[in-house]
Amino acid sequence: MTDLCVSGCTVAFGGLKAINDLTLTIPSGAITGLIGPNGSGKSTFCNMVSGQIPPSGGRVRLGEKDITGWRSDQAVAAGLARTYQVPRVPKELTIGEVIGVPFRYARSSRELPRQMSTTADLARFCGLAPALDTACADLSISDLRRLEIARALACKPRVLLLDEAMAGLSLEDTAQVIELVREVHAAGITIVVIEHVMRIIATLCQHAVVLNNGRLLSQGTPEVVLRDPAVREAYLGKGFGP
Amino acid sequence: MSARYSLLTYIAVAVGLGAIALAGNAFLIQAAIGVAISAILALSWDILSRTGQVSLGQSAFFGIGAYGSGLLTPQFGVVLGWVAGILLCAVAAILIGLVTLRLRRLYFTIATLSFGLSMQVLILVTPGITGGSTGIMPPVLMGGSPPAQLLLITGFLVVAAIVSDIFLSDRFRPAFFMIRSNPALAASSGVPVVATKIMAFAVSGMVAGVAGACYGGLYGYVIPEDVFTPNWSILPLAVSILGGMDTTLGPILGALVLRFLEEIARHYVGGVGYQVVYGAVIILFIVILPRGLVGGLRQLLRKLARRDAVPARSRSEAKA
Amino acid sequence: MTLASVAQAVLLSLTVAGLYAAIAAGLTLTVGVTRIINFAHGEFVMLGAFLTYFLFNQHGVSPWIGMVVSGVVIGLFSALVYRVFLARVLKHDEHNQLLATLGLSILLVNIAIILWSPDPRVMQAPQLLPALQLGGVTVPGNNLVVAGVGGLLFLALQYIMRHTRYGTQMRFASDDAELAMHCGINVDRIFELSFVIGGVAAGVAGGLVALILYVHPVVGLDLVIRAFAIITLGGLGNIPGALIGAAILALAEGLTSTFVPHGGSFGYGIAFLLLLLVLVIWPNGLFGKQAHS
Numbered sequence: 103m104t105d106l107c108v109s110g111c112t113v114a115f116g117g118l119k120a121i122n123d124l125t126l127t128i129p130s131g132a133i134t135g136l137i138g139p140n141g142s143g144k145s146t147f148c149n150m151v152s153g154q155i156p157p158s159g160g161r162v163r164l165g166e167k168d169i170t171g172w173r174s175d176q177a178v179a180a181g182l183a184r185t186y187q188v189p190r191v192p193k194e195l196t197i198g199e200v201i202g203v204p205f206r207y208a209r210s211s212r213e214l215p216r217q218m219s220t221t222a223d224l225a226r227f228c229g230l231a232p233a234l235d236t237a238c239a240d241l242s243i244s245d246l247r248r249l250e251i252a253r254a255l256a257c258k259p260r261v262l263l264l265d266e267a268m269a270g271l272s273l274e275d276t277a278q279v280i281e282l283v284r285e286v287h288a289a290g291i292t293i294v295v296i297e298h299v300m301r302i303i304a305t306l307c308q309h310a311v312v313l314n315n316g317r318l319l320s321q322g323t324p325e326v327v328l329r330d331p332a333v334r335e336a337y338l339g340k341g342f343g344p
Numbered sequence: 345m346s347a348r349y350s351l352l353t354y355i356a357v358a359v360g361l362g363a364i365a366l367a368g369n370a371f372l373i374q375a376a377i378g379v380a381i382s383a384i385l386a387l388s389w390d391i392l393s394r395t396g397q398v399s400l401g402q403s404a405f406f407g408i409g410a411y412g413s414g415l416l417t418p419q420f421g422v423v424l425g426w427v428a429g430i431l432l433c434a435v436a437a438i439l440i441g442l443v444t445l446r447l448r449r450l451y452f453t454i455a456t457l458s459f460g461l462s463m464q465v466l467i468l469v470t471p472g473i474t475g476g477s478t479g480i481m482p483p484v485l486m487g488g489s490p491p492a493q494l495l496l497i498t499g500f501l502v503v504a505a506i507v508s509d510i511f512l513s514d515r516f517r518p519a520f521f522m523i524r525s526n527p528a529l530a531a532s533s534g535v536p537v538v539a540t541k542i543m544a545f546a547v548s549g550m551v552a553g554v555a556g557a558c559y560g561g562l563y564g565y566v567i568p569e570d571v572f573t574p575n576w577s578i579l580p581l582a583v584s585i586l587g588g589m590d591t592t593l594g595p596i597l598g599a600l601v602l603r604f605l606e607e608i609a610r611h612y613v614g615g616v617g618y619q620v621v622y623g624a625v626i627i628l629f630i631v632i633l634p635r636g637l638v639g640g641l642r643q644l645l646r647k648l649a650r651r652d653a654v655p656a657r658s659r660s661e662a663k664a
Numbered sequence: 665m666t667l668a669s670v671a672q673a674v675l676l677s678l679t680v681a682g683l684y685a686a687i688a689a690g691l692t693l694t695v696g697v698t699r700i701i702n703f704a705h706g707e708f709v710m711l712g713a714f715l716t717y718f719l720f721n722q723h724g725v726s727p728w729i730g731m732v733v734s735g736v737v738i739g740l741f742s743a744l745v746y747r748v749f750l751a752r753v754l755k756h757d758e759h760n761q762l763l764a765t766l767g768l769s770i771l772l773v774n775i776a777i778i779l780w781s782p783d784p785r786v787m788q789a790p791q792l793l794p795a796l797q798l799g800g801v802t803v804p805g806n807n808l809v810v811a812g813v814g815g816l817l818f819l820a821l822q823y824i825m826r827h828t829r830y831g832t833q834m835r836f837a838s839d840d841a842e843l844a845m846h847c848g849i850n851v852d853r854i855f856e857l858s859f860v861i862g863g864v865a866a867g868v869a870g871g872l873v874a875l876i877l878y879v880h881p882v883v884g885l886d887l888v889i890r891a892f893a894i895i896t897l898g899g900l901g902n903i904p905g906a907l908i909g910a911a912i913l914a915l916a917e918g919l920t921s922t923f924v925p926h927g928g929s930f931g932y933g934i935a936f937l938l939l940l941l942v943l944v945i946w947p948n949g950l951f952g953k954q955a956h957s
Binding site (some may be wrong): 135139142152153173174175178179183186189190191192193194195199200202203204206207208209210253257315 | 441514515517518519521522524526528529530531532533534535536537538590
């Protein structure tokens with residue numbers, strides 16, 4: 103069974119095709135790693151399925167729903183939430199207010215498990231130490247990342263896209279966020295992790311998908327994918343493969 | 345906490361302006377009417393700005409409110425005429441909101457400015473309906489009794505303050521601010537960004553329309569230059585920023601202070617060029633109090649609170 | 665409506681376009697670089713007009729020289745305004761910047777009203793060039809001066825932006841001020857420079873105003889409001905776009921005031937009906953850059 107499935111999708115910026123006739127499926131109930139070199143189309147993929155940029159062709163499906171060309175808030179209602187790599191939250195809002203926005207507005211029909219059912223629970227679940235009335239302007243980068251995950255979870259998603267949720271974190275913080283992602287997964291949410299640190303993909307994911315030049319390069323278990331000569335070549339250039 | 349302060353604001357406005365109306369000093373009553381209309385208009389601007397839409401077109405809705413209510417009241421009676429006039433503002437706001445929605449910030453501001461100025465032409469080319477350059481004669485409010493007019497307008501100001509507070513509640517404030525600083529994040533949190541921005545525009549247009557309708561009913565005579573002048577677009581911007589944006593108290597306080605200074609200037613500088621003080625006040629405030637009176641006050645309170653809280657904080661830091 | 669009257673209206677409109685282009689080109693340069701909607705630009709034009717007027721009427725200085733003097737004086741004045749005031753609000757929010765330039769504009773207009781009264785004045789300058797006769801159509805000499813100097817000013821600004829080191833830096837700073845700063849460009853200095861260049865252009869344009877329009881304290885406001893329509897039509901920061909926008913607006917105004925009953929009283933409303941129409945179709949103006957989203 104698949105939760106998220108794109109078929110024949112293309113996104114072009116001017117002459118450049120950031121996503122080029124891409125077809126791939128994200129297995130249900132798994133943690134899938136989405137990897138690829140810089141400019142391979144990872145972020146565009148994320149923006150496309152979450153409704154920021156409509157694809158010029160092809161279909162995007164979430165479960166049984168065809169969400170091609172839906173706006174972001176409609177995609178959220180259908181059960182797809184995402185985090186942002188650089189979370190620019192309004193400085194004047196507090197942690198509680200930010201998490202409160204999707205709790206109020208997201209029209210997802212799903213319910214979150216008890217340990218995530220209120221703003222306070224969700225903040226605790228995501229390991230946000232500061233009080234709920236702390237202004238976002240005063241947060242550290244690691245707390246901003248946790249807040250971003252909490253905000254996305256408050257959308258009550260069936261599929262959660264994490265766009266480099268661990269970039270710029272210390273080793274200790276990264277380990278904690280990895281643990282958090284595992285717990286979210288254990289709560290029954292399908293997860294797509296966009297990452298370029300291979301070690302994280304290898305330890306965290308059951309499935310991996312590699313993009314290059316907007317196309318699908320390889321997919322399978324992380325071990326298989328990371329040993330794929332085509333993947334090594336895409337990352338390291340010709341002549342570095344085994 | 346904020347609900348109690350809001351109630352205090354409503355009571356202060358009602359009691360203060362009500363007392364002036366009852367005291368019966370003609371000059372004070374006119375000044376208070378000016379303050380109240382400016383405050384309503386400023387609140388309308390502030391509500392819109394909370395979604396990141398910095399408008400220079402409030403004069404359009406001010407004028408449509410004055411013209412709409414003035415022209416429709418003889419047809420439908422006061423209540424229906426006003427309701428229809430204000431609804432006209434909502435329709436105009438939704439249309440212009442749809443046009444300006446895609447515009448980036450500076451373009452949005454200039455487009456709204458252009459909307460306000462185009463309205464004047466629209467009036468000039470439709471003399472059959474709108475009286476053209478000769479203007480219209482709206483029915484005078486409350487039989488032309490200034491104290492009664494002040495009481496009525498005070499009532500509208502309290503309503504505008506309540507509307508403003510509704511949009512500062514937990515239901516709207518965080519979503520509005522998120523739309524303002526990061527619309528993509530708001531959309532990804534389930535907020536219907538386009539619909540919310542248009543809704544804010546419509547509400548803002550209606551509140552500005554109420555201010556215009558009040559103004560139009562003061563003297564029973566309105567010409568296009570009275571209500572469609574860019575001054576009614578600049579005033580709410582100045583009043584809200586000087587008083588303190590993103591608050592209900594700010595625009596009210598700003599209207600009071602700015603109008604007060606303007607009257608003093610009119611007295612000392614004279615009728616010609618007295619607005620020199622207006623310009624100077626704006627410049628001084630922008631440099632000294634960029635967050636407005638309310639923002640400055642909050643900063644001061646926070647500083648005082650922090651000074652009290654220093655021992656407690658250093659203890660917790662030592663523990664960490 | 666005869667052919668000659670149409671030709672007359674078109675030619676006169678095109679000379680007015682020279683004035684509009686001179687004002688709009690300076691404005692679009694500062695707005696494009698600093699991203700501040702500078703309402704005080706109109707007051708720089710107004711002050712330039714008064715300076716040229718007083719130099720001629722009280723000291724008999726030729727408007728040719730008057731224009732140059734007001735370009736220099738207003739350029740220096742804008743540097744002063746930038747350093748003392750605008751540099752302080754650059755880091756503030758957009759609405760504060762907007763209010764800052766509006767406040768400055770109100771202040772300058774009213775100082776002018778107090779000093780020189782709100783009454784319009786006429787410079788009564790001699791025609792600086794002989795009138796142009798084309799068939800049955802006459803274009804007064806001073807209109808030719810306005811078109812010519814406006815065109816030259818426009819070319820000069822275009823040259824500065826395209827072919828000088830400062831121009832390159834200004835374009836860089838307008839694209840991405842932060843990146844420019846990291847590349848060792850003194851962004852503050854570049855912003856100031858763009859203000860001064862805009863100020864010089866406004867001063868010279870003020871001299872042109874004195875040649876063909878009434879000189880009065882709100883003349884700048886009338887013109888800057890048109891200039892905003894023009895630079896938005898052409899795309900913010902786009903200097904050639906400003907020239908085309910100026911021509912479109914001047915023609916639209918000239919033709920309406922000549923051939924539409926009471927058309928002359930529409931004033932800048934024409935500019936904005938036109939602008940609204942264009943923005944509905946092209947949200948970034950006719951020649952604006954695509955949104956960076």
